[in-house]
Structures are given as C-alpha cells and as structure tokens.
Amino acid sequence: xxxxxxxxxxxxxxxxxxxxxxxxxxxxxxxxxxxxxxxxxxxxxxxxxxxxxxxxxxxxxxxxxxxxxxxxxxxxxxxxxxxxxxxxxxxxxxxxxxxxxxxxxxxxxxxxxxxxxxxxxxxxxxxxxxxxxxxxxxxxxxxxxxxxxxxxxxxxxxxxx
Numbered sequence: 001x002x003x004x005x006x007x008x009x010x011x012x013x014x015x016x017x018x019x020x021x022x023x024x025x026x027x028x029x030x031x032x033x034x035x036x037x038x039x040x041x042x043x044x045x046x047x048x049x050x051x052x053x054x055x056x057x058x059x060x061x062x063x064x065x066x067x068x069x070x071x072x073x074x075x076x077x078x079x080x081x082x083x084x085x086x087x088x089x090x091x092x093x094x095x096x097x098x099x100x101x102x103x104x105x106x107x108x109x110x111x112x113x114x115x116x117x118x119x120x121x122x123x124x125x126x127x128x129x130x131x132x133x134x135x136x137x138x139x140x141x142x143x144x145x146x147x148x149x150x151x152x153x154x155x156x157x158x159x160x161x
Contacts, residue, residue, distance in 0.1 A: 025125045025137040027108040034113040042115040045146045049113070049120040052144065052151060054106050060097040062088045067150075074145075074153040078160050087154075111139060118146050 028034055035050040037043040052068050055061045065088050075082040080090035091097045111123040126140035145153035 022136070025111060025139050027110055027125050028112070029108070031106055031108055031110040034110060037115060044149070045118065045120050046113060046115050048146060048149065048151065049122060049144055050106070053110075053122065055102050056091075058106055059102040060091065060099045061102060062092050062097070063099070070147060070150045070152040073151065076153070076155040077158045079158055120144050120146065 032050070035046040037046055048068060055064050056068060065084055069084045069087065071084050073082060073084045073087055075087055079094075080087050109125040111125060112121075113123075114121045121141055121143040124140045124142070126138050127135060128138055129135050140157055141155075143155045144151040147153075
C-alpha cells in the first residue's frame, strides 16, 4: 500500500500546474450584507468589525482607533505589538499608512464573515505569487474578540518578513 501512495504522490507532483489548479478565491458580490445578523449582539459585533476594516484598515484613520479598539488590544500578529498604541504605531510609523477619506463601502475582497459568541472572523481574497512567478489567490483571515463594544484581541495569518 505504501508503494501505491508513493507512486500516486509522485504522479501528482509531475502533473502540469494547470492540472493542480485551484478554484480562484473571489470576494462576495455584496460584502456589506455579510456584516449583518438577525442576532442583535452578533450584528453589533459584525458592524464593529466592518468599521475597523473600513475606517482603520482601508482609510488609515488610526486617529479613530480609540472608538474601535480597547487600550489593552491583545495582538497575535507577529509584526505588531499588543496594546492600542502598539497597533497604531505599527500602521502609522512602521507601515507609514497615510489617512485618506473613509470609503462609503469596503473593497469587494471579503469572502466570508463568521460570528460566534464574542468572535468575528473575516476571510479576504489574498493574492500571492508562487516560486515560479505565477499568481494565485488564497484566503487571508482576521479574527477579532469583541469586549464591551470594542475589539480587545486580534489574530490573523501574518508571517514575519
């Protein structure tokens, strides 16, 4: 049986890239609809995350961070320090994000939004280039824990540079 699997894996590795192709990850046609829920608490949590994405991440309006993030904001991204001040420093001083007008809607790269209890997870289209220089899409995620109407903890799929 081991010989079968070894042969099968070898055969798959020799297939042209198109034979191993995946389905492209695409954004939802109406991202805003994904940030709603009939449950009032889940709706409020999703709306908060929507504002974090739109106002902070898309518009770079880190001057508004105190409206959306707790002071202790626990950060599990390996590139940014914990604390609201730490994440503001990361975006404004390390990444040099400049503020711009807050968009009416977020860009259509949200794939899904899941909310359960105090957690909200958003999946995004993420474009990458492989070792052969070929572009492909995969899914990036951000998860926030909501406490008293503000994001108190954050996880994502970031790697160290």
